Amino acid sequence: MEELKEAVAEGRLALLPVEQALGGEAKYTPKDLADETGLPIEFLTRQRQALGLPRPAPDDRILGDADLAALKTLKQFLEAGLPEEAIHETTVVMGEAMARVADASRQTVGRALIRPGDTERDFGLRAAEASKALTPLVDEQLRYVFRLHLLEQLRSTVIDQGVLQSGQLRGAQEVTVAFGDLVGFTKLGEALPPEELGGVVGRLTEMGVEAAESPVRLVKTIGDAAMLAGPDPAAVVEAALRLVEMAEQEGEDFPSIRSGVDTGPALERAGDWYGSPVNVASRVTGVARPATVLATDDVRDEAQDGFKWSAAGRRKLKGVRGPVRLHRARPLKNG
Secondary structure (H helix, E strand, O other), rough: OHHHHHHHHHOOOHHHHHHHHHHHOOOOHHHHHHHHHHOOOOHHHHHHHHHOOOOOOOOOOOOOHHHHHHHHHHHHHHHHOOHHHHHHHHHHHHHOOOHHHHHHHHHHHHHHHOOOOHHHHHHHHHHHHHHHHHHHOOOOOOOHHHHHHHHHHHOOOOOOOHHHHOOOOOEEEEEEEEEEEOOOOOHHHHOOOOOHHHHHHHHHHHHHHHHHHOEEEEEEEEEEEEEEEOOOOOHHHHHHHHHHHHHHOOOOOOOOOEEEEEEEEEEEEEEEEEEEHHHHHHHHHHOEEEOOOEEEHHEEEEEEOOOOEEEEEEEOOOOOOOOEEEEEEEEHHHO
């Protein structure tokens, strides 16, 4: 009864059956699971927080059998020699990724299940049944996609004699980075309702995926910008040009995209890139004109063939020492 009253007060009564279907019975506290698995309470609570979930108190009875099984698996990872910090780092990335997957799934399924004239009971029971049926299917799909991405990334991972002798994967690697930025997005946000603005951002992600042909990949989208990266400068410039062209083909109602590209050593960590080429590419994007791709000297030198290049002058970029000479890239087919 208390759970029902709380759900009514928080406006989530219709979702209570779904919560029960997905969460199972909450019968353990962190202290209980620490005793069961032999793992420290701090490890348990830190892992949950790393997933992007509230950090529970030691006596909060909010955990179930799925939590116990997951912790037993983590203990096996630790016993196999995986460092605790590495597990924590991976957990953070998984939490961020799964939060986005869950949000997209929630909205898709929610829109499909709501019917005019529904009572809270009608919707709640229908959603609970759908969750029971769909969750195993989504679970299979996530495993499938994970294997595909892991295989693709392993194909570009170099394990040579130097790596084997050192016992560590390479640190900094040569990478080319491009950003694609929606021009005038802030003003657009003032003119469009949130639903339409969300559609623009969603379309940017779709275009980033379409533009990033292997070995280039879409690293992430950050609000109004997409980040692409790959080992081949020419392939990244080509992807940036495709992204810009896709935006132009969307028509007058879609903002133009501008792009900046740089290349150099950077560190790959948890699916993201850190280092000078990331910072410079972002700054170059900020000075590019709409529907253009600007690149640094190093990119132009390494991707000389296959594009038409024109000098774009020297620019002082924020946070970059000295002026940077830039070049505009155009496809050869456009003359």
